[in-house]
Amino acid sequence: MDAEKILASLSTATDETEFYAPMPAGYRPGKTKYVIVFGTVMSGLGKGIFSSTLAKCLKDKGLTVAPIKLEGYLNVDSGTLNPYRHGEVFVLDDGMETDMDLGTYERMLDQNLSRLNFATSGQIFTRVLEKERKGSYLGRDVQMIPHVTGEVKIKLRELAVATDADVVFVEVGGTVGDVENTYYIEAVRELAFEEGPDSCCFVALTYIINPAMLGEQKSKAAQLGIRGLLAAGIQPHIIACRGREPVTRKVREKLAIYSNVPVERMFSMHDCESIYLIPDMIRGAGLDEAVLKILNIETRVHPEADLGARKTWSEFVGRIRSARKHVRIGVMGKYTSVRDSYASIIHALEHAGTATDAHVEIEWVDTTDLTDERAEQELGGLHGIIVPGGFGVRGAEGKIAAIRYAREHQVPYLGLCYGFQMAVIEYARHVCGLADANSTEIDPDTPHPVVDILPEQKQIEGLGGNMRLGGRDVLIKPGTLAAKLFNNAPEVRLRFRHRYEVDPKYINILEKGGLVFSGKAPDYPIMQILELPPSVHPYFVGTQAHPEFQSRPLRPQPMFLGLVKAALERAERLAGKPAGAAVESSPAPTLA
Numbered sequence: 001m002d003a004e005k006i007l008a009s010l011s012t013a014t015d016e017t018e019f020y021a022p023m024p025a026g027y028r029p030g031k032t033k034y035v036i037v038f039g040t041v042m043s044g045l046g047k048g049i050f051s052s053t054l055a056k057c058l059k060d061k062g063l064t065v066a067p068i069k070l071e072g073y074l075n076v077d078s079g080t081l082n083p084y085r086h087g088e089v090f091v092l093d094d095g096m097e098t099d100m101d102l103g104t105y106e107r108m109l110d111q112n113l114s115r116l117n118f119a120t121s122g123q124i125f126t127r128v129l130e131k132e133r134k135g136s137y138l139g140r141d142v143q144m145i146p147h148v149t150g151e152v153k154i155k156l157r158e159l160a161v162a163t164d165a166d167v168v169f170v171e172v173g174g175t176v177g178d179v180e181n182t183y184y185i186e187a188v189r190e191l192a193f194e195e196g197p198d199s200c201c202f203v204a205l206t207y208i209i210n211p212a213m214l215g216e217q218k219s220k221a222a223q224l225g226i227r228g229l230l231a232a233g234i235q236p237h238i239i240a241c242r243g244r245e246p247v248t249r250k251v252r253e254k255l256a257i258y259s260n261v262p263v264e265r266m267f268s269m270h271d272c273e274s275i276y277l278i279p280d281m282i283r284g285a286g287l288d289e290a291v292l293k294i295l296n297i298e299t300r301v302h303p304e305a306d307l308g309a310r311k312t313w314s315e316f317v318g319r320i321r322s323a324r325k326h327v328r329i330g331v332m333g334k335y336t337s338v339r340d341s342y343a344s345i346i347h348a349l350e351h352a353g354t355a356t357d358a359h360v361e362i363e364w365v366d367t368t369d370l371t372d373e374r375a376e377q378e379l380g381g382l383h384g385i386i387v388p389g390g391f392g393v394r395g396a397e398g399k400i401a402a403i404r405y406a407r408e409h410q411v412p413y414l415g416l417c418y419g420f421q422m423a424v425i426e427y428a429r430h431v432c433g434l435a436d437a438n439s440t441e442i443d444p445d446t447p448h449p450v451v452d453i454l455p456e457q458k459q460i461e462g463l464g465g466n467m468r469l470g471g472r473d474v475l476i477k478p479g480t481l482a483a484k485l486f487n488n489a490p491e492v493r494l495r496f497r498h499r500y501e502v503d504p505k506y507i508n509i510l511e512k513g514g515l516v517f518s519g520k521a522p523d524y525p526i527m528q529i530l531e532l533p534p535s536v537h538p539y540f541v542g543t544q545a546h547p548e549f550q551s552r553p554l555r556p557q558p559m560f561l562g563l564v565k566a567a568l569e570r571a572e573r574l575a576g577k578p579a580g581a582a583v584e585s586s587p588a589p590t591l592a
């Protein structure tokens with residue numbers, strides 16, 4: 001029986017059959033292939049970076065790719081996760097709050113994703129329970145197999161239908177052996193059986209240990225990890241070995257014996273200087289070609305597209321290498337001990353730096369104890385300042401002190417969401433004479449609630465007291481710095497995640513005081529971008545949005561680009577050099 005017939009026979013739930021694999025309407029068996037990536041041995045191998053880069057290599061060849069991350073946790077989305085423990089909450093254009101890995105996929109693929117690209121056990125179980133309540137299971141007892149696994153397969157096939165992808169890239173969260181991910185592994189095993197030969201390529205990412213006391217690579221942990229996958233009924237087609245050094249032939253041969261994977265399909269994905277070098281590592285090793293062969297889709301490749309994409313990418317990597325200039329940007333954050341909490345900001349600065357021939361050094365400043373008096377000492381050496389998104393009271397006064405310092409000392413400033421709100425507060429207090437102005441998030445009894453929750457607007461938006469989430473259009477005021485940054489586009493789309501906003505009652509006072517609101521919501525008086533005129537400050541910009549989520553390696557986000565350019569000018573002025581000259585004392589650029 002061919003795949004189509006098998007699928008047709010599986011696709012209805014009846015009393016007569018044990019099969020349960022409902023198909024989303026429009027599903028075309030055989031059109032979409034699946035690459036499924038598992039992690040073995042341990043977490044933290046960079047599974048998301050690996051999968052997204054492999055997907056990029058196929059996209060570069062002219063194929064349509066759609067990634068999906070399957071998360072084991074029971075949260076329905078990542079909105080309530082603490083960034084300190086789990087990394088930043090990444091927001092998609094459709095408002096879905098996801099794991100930070102979705103940011104990695106968007107950046108690497110230069111592709112906007114949606115809630116179809118992200119699944120959690122919370123979502124899967126919610127859908128199963130909703131169906132159960134509606135009686136959709138026709139009186140059957142609802143079980144992990146086939147109903148919960150069936151729901152996972154529906155999610156994967158829905159993505160295939162919605163994107164008409166050549167290849168869906170499935171990243172199974174966690175590590176083989178974790179209880180919460182077991183049913184995902186079972187679901188993709190079933191998927192491969194139902195879809196038939198050449199439909200799925202299983203890739204096991206593993207780790208080759210190299211204990212210092214031995215000074216030799218050992219394969220036992222990897223063997224055991226892969227054995228776990230085999231025990232679950234998955235025969236990997238490809239094994240990608242992470243490790244510090246290139247994996248030796250001896251180790252690859254040994255792993256081949258234990259895993260039934262030929263040594264040519266055993267790839268060394270050892271540490272390299274930068275994530276941007278991984279595409280070349282994958283291509284150089286022939287891993288992308290192996291996937292095409294396994295899936296039998298070599299004929300779908302467009303060789304010219306591939307050549308063009310590779311050239312553009314190698315120019316980008318070349319620019320990182322040749323960056324000569326150097327700037328120091330201070331990020332005023334609460335979670336400064338965990339870089340993952342600010343992953344998108346770090347990348348956005350990296351992209352802007354590469355575009356301006358600069359290495360951007362980030363200095364993390366915990367603002368808990370920052371005051372006006374200490375500002376010079378803490379911030380004096382910076383070429384630019386960012387106040388990122390945040391929630392709650394801690395460190396807020398320190399952030400306001402940092403913004404005051406930036407404004408009064410002509411230090412380029414970029415405020416992101418909370419950093420936009422803090423800039424409004426700072427301006428209200430110190431320029432407009434509204435003493436003790438504040439956000440009601442910080443001081444509910446402030447005499448001047450310049451930043452507040454506005455229930456009437458939330459009602460208009462239909463969100464109740466919830467966050468305003470996802471992409472929104474922003475009207476740009478002509479003739480402003482924002483207009484210049486966005487190339488005179490009358491309207492741009494930015495991504496939001498906030499509950500509080502500027503109270504329209506105060507807009508007049510703030511504008512009279514000299515603050516310019518250069519970006520607004522089209523239909524409501526929601527302030528989205530602020531700035532100071534160039535006659536007053538070289539670069540003072542804030543946005544209620546999170547532009548860091550939209551920066552891409554080859555398309556740096558304009559507000560970050562503006563900040564880095566202004567910071568470079570400051571660095572050059574401080575060094576007493578003419579604009580454009582390289583700063584000689586700068587440390588060698590790195591591919592971080």
Ligand code: GLN
Nearest residue numbers: 389390417418498499500
């Ligand atoms: N806490 C602020 C709000 O809810 C800012 C949110 C943020 O920075 N993401 O509006």
